[in-house]
Amino acid sequence: MRRHALLLPALLGLAGAAPAPPPATPGPVPAVEQFGPWLLTCSTDPMTDRAQCRLTLDRPVEPAREGQGPLALEVAPRRGRMVPVVTARDLALDNAMRGLLALTGTVQMRFPPNPFFEMPCGLEGRSVVCAPRPEDAARAAQELAAADRVLVRVLGLGRATAEGTPHELSLAGTAAAIAAFRARVPAEQTEEPPPPFNLQDLLQRLQSFFLPRP
Numbered sequence: 001m002r003r004h005a006l007l008l009p010a011l012l013g014l015a016g017a018a019p020a021p022p023p024a025t026p027g028p029v030p031a032v033e034q035f036g037p038w039l040l041t042c043s044t045d046p047m048t049d050r051a052q053c054r055l056t057l058d059r060p061v062e063p064a065r066e067g068q069g070p071l072a073l074e075v076a077p078r079r080g081r082m083v084p085v086v087t088a089r090d091l092a093l094d095n096a097m098r099g100l101l102a103l104t105g106t107v108q109m110r111f112p113p114n115p116f117f118e119m120p121c122g123l124e125g126r127s128v129v130c131a132p133r134p135e136d137a138a139r140a141a142q143e144l145a146a147a148d149r150v151l152v153r154v155l156g157l158g159r160a161t162a163e164g165t166p167h168e169l170s171l172a173g174t175a176a177a178i179a180a181f182r183a184r185v186p187a188e189q190t191e192e193p194p195p196p197f198n199l200q201d202l203l204q205r206l207q208s209f210f211l212p213r214p
Contacts, residue, residue, distance in 0.1 A: 031043070033180065034058075035173040035174075035176050035177035035180060036171075036172035036173030036174070036176075036177065037057055037058045037059065037170065037171065037172060037173070038055055038056070038057060038058070038075075038173060038174065038177035039055070039056050039057075039058055040053065040054075040055050040177060040180055040181055040184070041053065041054050041055075041056070042054075042184055050186075050188070051186045052186065052189060053181060053184050053185045053186065053189065054074060055074060055075040055177055055178070055181040056072050056073070056074050057072065057073040057074070057169060057171075059169055059170075060072050060073075061073050061086055061152050061154065061167050061169070062154065062167070068098050069088055069089070069090075069091070069098055070088070071086055071087070071088055071098070071154065072086070072087050072088075072089070073085075073086055073150070073152065073169060074086075074087050075144070075177070075178060075181060076129070076131065077182075077185060077189060077190040078131060078132070078137055079134065079137060080190075081137050081138065081140075081141040082141055082144070082145075082178045082181065082182060083131065083132050083137050083140045083141045083144065084109060084119075084132070084140055084144045084150070085119070085129055085130060085131045085132075086107045086109075086119065086121075086129075086130040086152065086154070087127055087128060087129050087130070088101065088127060088128040089126075089127045090126050090127060091126050091127065091128065092126075098128055099123070099128060100156070100157040101121045101128045101130070101154070101156055101157070102121050102122055102123040102128045103157070104156035104157045105120075105121035105128070105130060105154065105155065105156035105157070106118050106119065106120055106121060106130070106155045106156055107119040107121065107130040107152060107153070107154055107155070108151075108152070108153040108155065108166075109132075109140070109150060109151070109152055109153075110150070110151040110166075111143040111144065111146075111147035111149075111150050111151075112147075112149065112151065114139070114143050116151070117132060117133075117136040117139070117140060118133070118136075119131055119132050119133070119136075120133065121156070144171075144174060144178075145174055145175045145178055146174075146175070147171050147174065148170070148171055148172065149168060149169065149170050149171055150168070150169050150171060151166045151167070151168055152166060152167045152168075152169065153165070153166040153167070154167075
């Protein structure tokens with residue numbers, strides 16, 4: 001009788017206990033490989049099944065601040081070459097200030113002792129991308145692969161540091177990182193980048209929306 005009395009509360013507790021929730025199904029986790037300071041990240045969009053890879057330096061050109069997301073140094077395919085680019089990815093309202101770089105921004109980049117070159121900024125989707133001009137793409141790709149450091153200066157509205165202040169970033173293992181990136185990057189990602197952002201076209205669309213013709 002004593003054993004039954006001891007078991008009864010336990011059985012009642014089990015009967016009233018809520019069932020354990022099923023384990024959460026994890027979302028797609030990007031695969032990350034590291035080559036010195038370079039991070040190679042590849043992921044697949046579960047909605048479109050579109051794969052994408054990015055090669056990003058682990059130290060930002062400019063860290064995130066209030067109203068401004070980080071600026072990152074990446075390697076991107078451009079016209080058959082792997083060139084350096086400076087990006088502000090996936091802009092939203094909370095970091096919309098970075099979007100001003102697409103209208104007014106230019107990045108100066110130098111791999112010492114070589115002379116600097118300029119990279120105009122523009123919008124690609126919801127990201128700001130500052131990339132070398134076509135005439136500078138070949139030297140930018142060649143100098144990037146062999147450099148041990150890079151100097152970067154961001155000019156224009158949307159930057160987080162004082163104009164004229166260059167950022168020095170250490171580089172290592174770049175050639176191996178680029179080789180791995182080239183082997184993994186999807187073919188559609190190596191196509192021509194989208195056309196630059198057209199402010200005039202946007203204004204015309206807004207005008208036709210808010211002030212439709214009778």
